[in-house]
Amino acid sequence: MNPDSQNVTDYTNNNTIFMVWAFKDNLDASPVFRRVCKLLINLNNSANVRFPVSRASCVMGIGHNAWLRLGLPVPLPKELENFVPIAGVKHTAVSTKGDLHFHIRADTTSICYDMAAAIADVLSPVATSTDEIHGFRYWDSRSILGFVDGTENPHGQDRELFGMIGDDDAFYKGGSYLFVQKYIHNLTAWKALSTEQQENVIGRYKSNDIEMPDDVKPSNSHIALANVGDDFKIVRDNMPFGNMSTNEMGTYFIAYASKFSTAQKMLNNMFIGSPEGNYDRILDFSTAKTGSLYFVPTFNMIDDFSSN
Numbered sequence: 001m002n003p004d005s006q007n008v009t010d011y012t013n014n015n016t017i018f019m020v021w022a023f024k025d026n027l028d029a030s031p032v033f034r035r036v037c038k039l040l041i042n043l044n045n046s047a048n049v050r051f052p053v054s055r056a057s058c059v060m061g062i063g064h065n066a067w068l069r070l071g072l073p074v075p076l077p078k079e080l081e082n083f084v085p086i087a088g089v090k091h092t093a094v095s096t097k098g099d100l101h102f103h104i105r106a107d108t109t110s111i112c113y114d115m116a117a118a119i120a121d122v123l124s125p126v127a128t129s130t131d132e133i134h135g136f137r138y139w140d141s142r143s144i145l146g147f148v149d150g151t152e153n154p155h156g157q158d159r160e161l162f163g164m165i166g167d168d169d170a171f172y173k174g175g176s177y178l179f180v181q182k183y184i185h186n187l188t189a190w191k192a193l194s195t196e197q198q199e200n201v202i203g204r205y206k207s208n209d210i211e212m213p214d215d216v217k218p219s220n221s222h223i224a225l226a227n228v229g230d231d232f233k234i235v236r237d238n239m240p241f242g243n244m245s246t247n248e249m250g251t252y253f254i255a256y257a258s259k260f261s262t263a264q265k266m267l268n269n270m271f272i273g274s275p276e277g278n279y280d281r282i283l284d285f286s287t288a289k290t291g292s293l294y295f296v297p298t299f300n301m302i303d304d305f306s307s308n
């Protein structure tokens with residue numbers, strides 16, 4: 001892995017906190033942003049020294065508006081823009097605001113909690129936390145829908161190839177596009193399906209996680225539509241979450257990509273459909289409540305940001 005890169009190629013861990021922060025209006029957020037950059041480097045280095053086996057890390061992504069407001073380098077990373085909603089006949093991939101996104105991973109909740117608290121302490125005077133999700137490893141890496149999530153992710157060297165910017169945007173090499181969506185599932189409707197019907201929604205068998213043969217897999221199944229070709233992959237780190245009191249059971253979808261356009265192809269297929277109208281059946285049980293795009297700079301850039 002590129003030693004300067006943030007931890008975008010690692011696998012999911014047992015515990016995750018996702019945090020979205022929005023800067024308050026009419027103030028200069030730059031001094032606090034510089035402190036956050038220093039803190040991010042500190043937190044990652046400290047976790048490596050104190051808990052070397054916990055695979056703890058915190059990845060920061062910066063949204064398009066924040067990039068401009070903070071006066072970060074121009075030209076911008078080629079594909080950094082505000083996410084444009086994708087509206088299909090029945091379901092919409094909404095676009096929601098976010099200036100900074102934090103993806104905190106560790107094998108214990110304590111590390112995640114402390115990292116999140118340290119970031120909140122610094123950011124609170126100038127920013128509001130607009131979303132916070134605590135995700136957990138569910139059994140053998142299953143989504144809350146009960147299917148193993150992550151199997152067809154890129155593995156080995158391919159994680160860097162598909163997860164990080166390469167030579168085609170030399171200035172931002174080693175960075176990554178981060179796209180996130182918070183989905184809430186209608187588990188009542190989902191559980192009313194038989195296992196066979198659920199398998200037809202996903203395109204894989206539930207208990208053994210084996211892909212259906214192409215002549216059996218429905219064309220509106222999730223994996224039939226999300227697979228846009230061997231040359232177009234993203235690194236997914238989805239985590240399930242659940243809250244009984246609010247009845248919010250969900251999937252925090254998170255992807256790191258060398259090209260955001262790859263994630264966009266997948267979203268088009270899922271929401272608009274291929275052919276148009278043949279949309280992803282998983283959406284009948286999953287509503288995208290948020291959607292935003294960020295850029296994940298290398299630690300070298302973050303170090304520069306911390307002192308400029």
Ligand code: HEM
Pocket residue numbers: 143145147148149150151152153181183202204222223226227228234251253263266267282286
């Ligand atoms: C509703 C939230 C979602 C859930 C619960 C979900 C769950 C799953 C599951 C269970 C699989 C099969 C195992 C695997 O290979 O990982 C899968 C595959 C995949 N998903 Fe999703 N997913 C969701 C949203 C998305 C979104 C929004 C995208 C893209 C923007 C996406 C892209 C993919 C891709 C590329 C694959 C692998 C397809 C293949 O090559 O077989 N997923 N997902």
